[in-house]
Amino acid sequence: MPERTPERIARIREVLSRRQPDLTVLLENVHKPHNLSAILRTCDAVGVLRAHAVNPTGGVPTFNETSGGSHKWVDLEVHPDIRSAIAHLKGQGFQVLAAHLSEGAVDYREADYTRPTAVLLGAEKWGVSEEAAALSDLHIKIPMMGMVQSLNVSVAAAVILFEAQRQRLRAGMYERPRLDPEAYQRLLEDWLKR
Amino acid sequence: MPERTPERIARIREVLSRRQPDLTVLLENVHKPHNLSAILRTCDAVGVLRAHAVNPTGGVPTFNETSGGSHKWVDLEVHPDIRSAIAHLKGQGFQVLAAHLSEGAVDYREADYTRPTAVLLGAEKWGVSEEAAALSDLHIKIPMMGMVQSLNVSVAAAVILFEAQRQRLRAGMYERPRLDPEAYQRLLEDWLKR
């Protein structure tokens, strides 16, 4: 069990007071451990409390050192299929924005990330499934100026999540705790043991 | 040799007319092939013409499928050491912005990427070297709200390069060719053979 030094308690309090319970990602069949790890690391950096996935790393729950230890600080909730994952998030009031280069996709900078938001990302090879695309509220795209059609999935996740961070910084959403006092206290106790 | 269809010529012309000869990255000892590949793929997407590196992938020039074929469209110039790489870029009028979490680093969104700019990125384990940090014009940092201290290097590169893209889009820098007519014509001939 790690030590309860005042510094460690203060650090955890600081990070918990910036966690955004209403910002998350939903990863659909993201298979490569280094991509999953890099995404969770980015999630930690923008304050995602809990990430969601369907069939991550092909069902094998393996992480690698790319995470910089962030899987310790961002919980990953695994859902049985994409339909129930999206239903779960919508049931909690999240808008689901599919990062998906479809005809109707809008520039990712036009979306409003200060609302409760889940960013859906697709598999390295196949992208977002048709089912998931149909169930999403909006398709967003990162403008591509080059010869290659798409970005690496962990790169796409980061570009979108840091736009969300930018909007939430401007809206003052990192300035006071976003967790309710009870959840905050429960997480504090839990994190001190990690 | 690939075919010279009208579609292919038009596509290459379109991409070349958006290439930004005055935006680049300098990679210092970025060792992992999947990171190097993801970075070159992002470079292609924001219009980097030619990337720079010192000791990429530990000297072994290997790429993997993460690149999505982008190493074909972004040249990689390898320099013998970081001092000469920075001197080369400064000699061409580039400001060198080190992505480096130092005391004096400013928020990456405050830098002006419409100026000729090279973004320096450090090694996965050790970051930007002291020598490179000292030779840079400015240190920039991506704000971290979580427990983990740094991002994956290909993620950091993307977050910064898409801020550069955002500024350059707004400044109209993708609207007309930035290459001089001679370089444009030379590259067109060259790319048609790739």
Ligand SMILES: C[S@@+](CC[C@H](N)C(=O)[O-])C[C@H]1O[C@@H](n2cnc3c(N)ncnc32)[C@H](O)[C@@H]1O
């Ligand atoms: C490598 S891409 C998948 C490419 C796949 N061939 C396709 O056509 O969708 C993996 C995931 O990264 C995200 N992504 C990559 N580039 C993107 C872009 N320019 N805009 C939005 N999302 C992108 C999407 O979520 C995509 O499903």
Ligand SMILES: C[S@@+](CC[C@H](N)C(=O)[O-])C[C@H]1O[C@@H](n2cnc3c(N)ncnc32)[C@H](O)[C@@H]1O
């Ligand atoms: C994994 S980090 C290196 C971490 C290393 N332990 C250090 O202290 O610098 C690899 C590179 O990604 C870039 N990077 C990662 N996170 C960053 C951030 N928050 N701001 C700016 N650059 C970052 C830097 O160029 C860094 O050298």
